[in-house]
Amino acid sequence: MKKTIVQIxxxxxxxxxxxxxxxxxxxxxxxxxxxRVLDYVKKxxxxxxxxxxxxxxxxxxxxxxxxxxIALIGFEHPFFSSIFQSFKNTMASYGYDIVLIVNKIGHHxxxxxxxxxxxxxxGVLIVMGNINNENIIELVNSDIPCVSTDIMMPNLHTVIxxxxxxxxxxxxxxxxxxxxxxxxxxxxxxxxxxxxxIIAFRELMEVNKLSYLDEDIIIANGYDVESxxxxxLRIAPTIKSKEIYLCTSDVxxxxxxxxxxxxxxxIPNDVMxxxxxxxxxxxHFTPPLSTIKQNTEQIGANAAEKLFNLMNSKEKTAQSxxxxxxxxxxxxxxxx
Amino acid sequence: MKKTIVQIxxxxxxxxxxxxxxxxxxxxxxxxxxxRVLDYVKKxxxxxxxxxxxxxxxxxxxxxxxxxxIALIGFEHPFFSSIFQSFKNTMASYGYDIVLIVNKIGHHxxxxxxxxxxxxxxGVLIVMGNINNENIIELVNSDIPCVSTDIMMPNLHTVIxxxxxxxxxxxxxxxxxxxxxxxxxxxxxxxxxxxxxIIAFRELMEVNKLSYLDEDIIIANGYDVESxxxxxLRIAPTIKSKEIYLCTSDVxxxxxxxxxxxxxxxIPNDVMxxxxxxxxxxxHFTPPLSTIKQNTEQIGANAAEKLFNLMNSKEKTAQSxxxxxxxxxxxxxxxx
DNA sequence: TTGTAAGCGTTATCAA
DNA sequence: TTGATAACGCTTACAA
Numbered sequence: 001m002k003k004t005i006v007q008i009x010x011x012x013x014x015x016x017x018x019x020x021x022x023x024x025x026x027x028x029x030x031x032x033x034x035x036r037v038l039d040y041v042k043k044x045x046x047x048x049x050x051x052x053x054x055x056x057x058x059x060x061x062x063x064x065x066x067x068x069x070i071a072l073i074g075f076e077h078p079f080f081s082s083i084f085q086s087f088k089n090t091m092a093s094y095g096y097d098i099v100l101i102v103n104k105i106g107h108h109x110x111x112x113x114x115x116x117x118x119x120x121x122x123g124v125l126i127v128m129g130n131i132n133n134e135n136i137i138e139l140v141n142s143d144i145p146c147v148s149t150d151i152m153m154p155n156l157h158t159v160i161x162x163x164x165x166x167x168x169x170x171x172x173x174x175x176x177x178x179x180x181x182x183x184x185x186x187x188x189x190x191x192x193x194x195x196x197x198i199i200a201f202r203e204l205m206e207v208n209k210l211s212y213l214d215e216d217i218i219i220a221n222g223y224d225v226e227s228x229x230x231x232x233l234r235i236a237p238t239i240k241s242k243e244i245y246l247c248t249s250d251v252x253x254x255x256x257x258x259x260x261x262x263x264x265x266x267i268p269n270d271v272m273x274x275x276x277x278x279x280x281x282x283x284h285f286t287p288p289l290s291t292i293k294q295n296t297e298q299i300g301a302n303a304a305e306k307l308f309n310l311m312n313s314k315e316k317t318a319q320s321x322x323x324x325x326x327x328x329x330x331x332x333x334x335x336x
Numbered sequence: 337m338k339k340t341i342v343q344i345x346x347x348x349x350x351x352x353x354x355x356x357x358x359x360x361x362x363x364x365x366x367x368x369x370x371x372r373v374l375d376y377v378k379k380x381x382x383x384x385x386x387x388x389x390x391x392x393x394x395x396x397x398x399x400x401x402x403x404x405x406i407a408l409i410g411f412e413h414p415f416f417s418s419i420f421q422s423f424k425n426t427m428a429s430y431g432y433d434i435v436l437i438v439n440k441i442g443h444h445x446x447x448x449x450x451x452x453x454x455x456x457x458x459g460v461l462i463v464m465g466n467i468n469n470e471n472i473i474e475l476v477n478s479d480i481p482c483v484s485t486d487i488m489m490p491n492l493h494t495v496i497x498x499x500x501x502x503x504x505x506x507x508x509x510x511x512x513x514x515x516x517x518x519x520x521x522x523x524x525x526x527x528x529x530x531x532x533x534i535i536a537f538r539e540l541m542e543v544n545k546l547s548y549l550d551e552d553i554i555i556a557n558g559y560d561v562e563s564x565x566x567x568x569l570r571i572a573p574t575i576k577s578k579e580i581y582l583c584t585s586d587v588x589x590x591x592x593x594x595x596x597x598x599x600x601x602x603i604p605n606d607v608m609x610x611x612x613x614x615x616x617x618x619x620h621f622t623p624p625l626s627t628i629k630q631n632t633e634q635i636g637a638n639a640a641e642k643l644f645n646l647m648n649s650k651e652k653t654a655q656s657x658x659x660x661x662x663x664x665x666x667x668x669x670x671x672x
Numbered sequence: 673t674t675g676t677a678a679g680c681g682t683t684a685t686c687a688a
Numbered sequence: 689t690t691g692a693t694a695a696c697g698c699t700t701a702c703a704a
Contacts, residue, residue: 002453004697015675020699027700030673047444050455051390052697055680060387061442062435075421076616081411088411088436095442097455099398099435100424106397106431108383117338119386119433225620254620280412284561284590286622340681351691356683364689388681391696 003046012040023048054120063091063307064101064121066112068129068136078279079296080127083149086300087125094308096122103135112139123307126150131192145310147303151192154319157310159303162323163193166292167200169328170246170274171208177335179272181243183216185231185252187223197248197276220252228252232259243271244334250275250282250291257287257333273333287332295324339382348376359384390456399427399643400437400457402448404465404472414615415632416463419485422636423461430644432458439471448475459643462486467528481646483639487528490655493646495639498659499529502628503536505664506582506610507544513671515608517579519552521567521588523559533584533612556588564588568595579607580670586611586618586627593623593669609669623668634660 005023009016014033021027022037023046040046054060065084067074075081088098104110105118112135116124126148129136140146140156147157174182182205189195198217205212218235220227228247232255247253253275257267265271267287275282278293302322310316330336341359345352350369357363358373359382376382390396401420403410411417424434440446441454448471452460462484465472476482476492483493510518518541525531534553541548554571556563564583568591583589589611593603601607603623611618614629638658646652666672 005699006697016697017676017699017701018674021674024699028673033673045450047441047446047450047454048699049391049697050441051387051396052680053699054387055385055391055682056697056699058680058699073421075411075417075424076414078412078414081417085409085411092438092440095440097435097438097441099433102428102433104428104431105383105386105433110383114381114383118383258620281617281620284594284617285620341683342681352681353683353685353692354690357690360683362683366689369689384683385681388696389683391680391698392682392684394683394696 002049003044005046005048008037008040008044008046012037020048058120060097060120060122061095062097062099062119062121064099064116064119064124066101066124066126066129066136066139068126068133077128078281079277079294080149082296083300083303084127086297087127087149087304088300090301090304091308094304096308111135113142113144116142116144123147123311125303125307126156130190145307145316147307147310149299149303152319152321157306157317157320157322159299159306159322159324160193161294161299161326163196163326164200164204165323166276166294166326166328167197167246168204169292169326170244171201171204171210173274173328173334174244174246174272175208175210177244177272178242179244180241181216182210182212182246183218183243184246184248185218185220185228185256186248187220187227187252189219191223194248201246223249223251225251225255225258228255228257229259230255232256233263236260236263236265239265239271245271245273246276247273248276250277250279250285250289253289253291253333254285257285257289268333268335272335274328275333278329283331290331290334291329293327293329295326298324338385339380341382341384344373344376344380344382348373356384394456396433396456396458397431398433398435398455398457400435400452400455400460402437402460402462402465402472402475404462404469413464414617415613415630416485418632419636419639420463422633423463423485423640424636426637426640427644430640432644447471449478449480452478452480459483459647461639461643462492466526481643481652483643483646485635485639488655488657493642493653493656493658495635495642495658495660496529497630497635497662499532499662500536500540501659502612502630502662502664503533503582504540505628505662506580507537507540507546509610509664509670510580510582510608511544511546513580513608514578515580516577517552518546518548518582519554519579520582520584521554521556521564521592522584523556523563523588525555527559530584537582559585559587561587561591561594564591565595566591568592569599572596572599572601575601575607581607581609582612583609584612586613586615586621586625589625589627589669590621593621593625604669604671608671610664611669614665619667626667626670627665629663629665631660631662 005016123145128150152158184201187194275289275291278291282289341352459481464486488494520537523530611625611627614627618625618627
């Protein structure tokens with residue numbers, strides 16, 4: 001059924017290599033034969049077999065994606081799914097396929113790097129990962145171009161939100177609000193973004209000459225609503241005056257608010273809360289959550305662009321960090 | 337660096353074909369050499385190059401996934417993401433990779449079937465699709481094994497929730513509740529699941545000798561919270577007595593409830609609402625949403641198992657439909 | 673500008 | 689039970 005390049009060549013009285021060059025836009029070819037071949041190729045709908053092409057050329061036009069999920073929810077994670085969706089769309093516009101990287105082939109256990117070499121992926125996106133994972137370190141330090149929308153490390157190119165700006169937005173807002181305490185509620189610091197936001201908080205509080213205690217930075221045990229709830233229950237009795245809570249994720253904020261409410265604390269009159277992410281549900285929560293909106297669409301698109309450039313330039317820079325602007329959205333858990 | 341099968345053969349004083357047979361568990365091989373080769377392979381970590389293997393064997397150990405998103409949200413769709421996640425995990429345990437199917441290679445436009453043939457995927461999962469899409473029809477009727485977790489058609493194997501049971505759960509509950517009206521709020525019927533639930537509603541109302549009017553079945557314009565809200569606003573004035581709304585998705589239910597509340601209707605005292613899906617947020621909504629919980633985990637795992645069997649048996653059955661049990665979860669939008 | 677021929681690394685067929 | 693050898697379909701030096 002499917003024609004091969006050899007058949008096409010025969011039918012046009014040319015050599016296979018000539019067809020190959022034309023199809024791949026390489027070498028010097030006369031205008032006439034180029035047109036003749038291109039027309040014929042279009043008519044017959046010939047497309048080179050991927051596997052043969054990869055075997056021979058060592059390029060796969062495929063991007064591998066790593067989703068090493070900390071919380072074991074993977075594609076159910078609304079924030080990263082949104083980034084992934086955007087990345088995939090723009091990568092498709094560049095003509096690249098997406099394959100999910102796992103750590104085995106058939107039933108052989110492999111490192112990420114071995115897997116990528118075996119499949120000859122041209123580049124990889126680390127949607128989320130763990131800095132201490134040996135497999136990731138090995139991969140990032142290999143000659144395969146990598147970009148991440150989460151972690152940062154030497155030799156890795158990262159596209160993330162501007163967390164300093166995000167935290168500052170919260171602090172600036174708070175400092176103009178006649179509030180007695182600004183507190184930070186974060187998820188586990190094993191997540192890069194949480195760790196970063198905590199650092200940003202410390203720095204910016206000092207820069208703004210705002211005092212805080214170590215205990216004003218609260219670390220939840222997990223990532224889910226329940227983790228936020230648990231914290232809320234624990235600290236509700238300690239709240240004596242008007243406070244604002246900067247949360248490092250919407251989900252944590254949801255739990256915190258529910259716990260506060262259950263203890264008779266009014267949001268936003270007694271305590272204000274600002275989330276982080278602006279997941280789809282934030283606006284439908286009761287009360288609608290004020291939050292730092294991350295631009296997932298742009299993070300994904302930007303990461304794709306970055307990776308594309310990396311794959312198509314010989315000189316690899318060691319590391320880069322692109323920070324995408326965030327935005328404070330006021331809903332009902334703050335007072336405008 | 338990477339050893340090839342030829343090198344391994346040379347080092348062991350055997351022929352490449354012998355190594356191949358052993359690695360792939362084929363043909364008759366003496367116990368001794370088998371062990372000798374297997375040991376050596378394990379020691380050196382040899383794994384056959386995917387592309388060479390695919391070129392030669394015409395099998396890729398790869399599953400293609402189609403996500404033809406109606407609402408353009410793709411991986412952000414919490415329900416399908418959850419199914420996909422589960423599918424991916426169990427497929428990985430079978431040793432298969434996952435690649436996302438698109439409709440082009442490089443910059444050539446291709447049909448799904450052409451794409452799959454080109455990449456030699458062994459099977460495909462249609463996470464969500466459109467029955468009228470020519471590309472999907474062609475693919476499903478090809479010799480490539482397909483399963484779907486959404487649409488149903490001849491020659492396609494489908495794993496979905498038992499919607500009859502789901503709707504019946506709602507109707508049974510309602511009919512024991514001294515309610516004057518049972519209504520159905522559905523999303524657009526272009527989605528298979530919505531169309532099915534409407535049919536089930538009609539059938540089961542009749543089976544249960546419950547009267548209803550055509551206008552008791554309300555079709556929203558879209559899939560999102562806003563679509564539900566719009567409907568709620570429109571019908572709130574018409575509500576004169578105690579009613580229950582069976583919604584075909586949680587998201588629609590969220591909007592409906594918000595609209596009703598805005599018109600002074602109390603949930604669940606004036607009107608009860610039951611959603612469908614039990615997405616993660618249903619329990620955190622205010623009021624926590626009573627809903628028909630779909631078992632996405634099992635749908636995904638079952639689909640993977642089905643596809644695996646299909647790929648490994650010669651006799652292909654024409655069609656099959658596996659229905660996974662659902663469950664009615666009572667929270668605060670119904671009265672237990 | 674076009675053609676020849678040698679790979680790329682496997683698997684499969686058939687002979688030994 | 690093992691080994692040659694010919695595919696698989698393409699790309700790429702290099703030659704013409």
